[in-house]
């Protein structure tokens with residue numbers, strides 16, 4: 479079973495990341511944080527499905543994705559900047575382990591922010607309590623939707639980068655000492671998404687701080 483999505487809008491959100499808006503086909507239901515496998519309907523790519531997360535809310539009329547391109551992989555994401563209006567993709571039924579378990583601490587690296595875009599937008603819509611976002615990137619230019627995070631009243635954000643030039647980002651690493659400084663309650667949901675090594679390191683740090691596995695929400699295979 480696949481769904482056909484038609485591109486309605488594409489815009490750059492960082493130097494290598496685009497926001498894509500598609501129509502939402504009948505019956506394409508999902509939980510905030512879930513993903514689908516997209517296959518671009520162009521010669522040579524039709525069989526090359528890759529997982530991407532819906533960044534729109536389950537209640538929205540359209541489907542939105544935020545996709546980072548890796549030109550040196552010469553794979554699917556290298557083609558994203560070349561897509562135009564009316565280009566089509568096939569989508570599988572949604573799947574994924576990261577879903578909304580209520581306000582908590584959201585820890586993301588790079589494009590690993592995508593499930594949290596949908597979940598935190600939904601929490602804001604539903605008037606949920608305060609969440610904390612710790613978002614790591616190489617540089618300030620790589621921070622996806624920085625202004626949106628800063629404008630969300632239900633999100634207290636900390637941007638962590640390798641090299642900081644602005645006062646609203648800090649040069650640091652997401653490790654145990656940073657988590658101990660920023661987090662004062664271990665009995666709450668901790669969401670982690672990003673490169674595999676980062677997820678492993680953050681999960682270990684949280685466990686050593688006494689966070690129970692049942693409170694750690696993550697997805698392998700990014």
Ligand SMILES: Cc1cc2nc3c(=O)[nH]c(=O)nc-3n(C[C@H](O)[C@H](O)[C@H](O)COP(=O)(O)OP(=O)(O)OC[C@H]3O[C@@H](n4cnc5c(N)ncnc54)[C@H](O)[C@@H]3O)c2cc1C
Nearest residue numbers: 513528529530531544545546551553554555589592699700
């Ligand atoms: C559940 C889930 C949800 C996801 N959601 C999103 C999302 O919303 N947004 C997003 O941007 N990403 C997301 N990702 C990550 C995304 O799926 C990958 O970035 C994407 O599959 C990369 O596809 P690609 O074809 O460009 O490259 P790949 O399929 O990674 O690679 C293509 C080829 O390039 C080569 N290659 C691989 N790695 C390298 C390397 N480091 N250097 C050089 N060559 C290499 C290999 O030969 C490979 O066959 C998600 C992943 C998962 C698991």
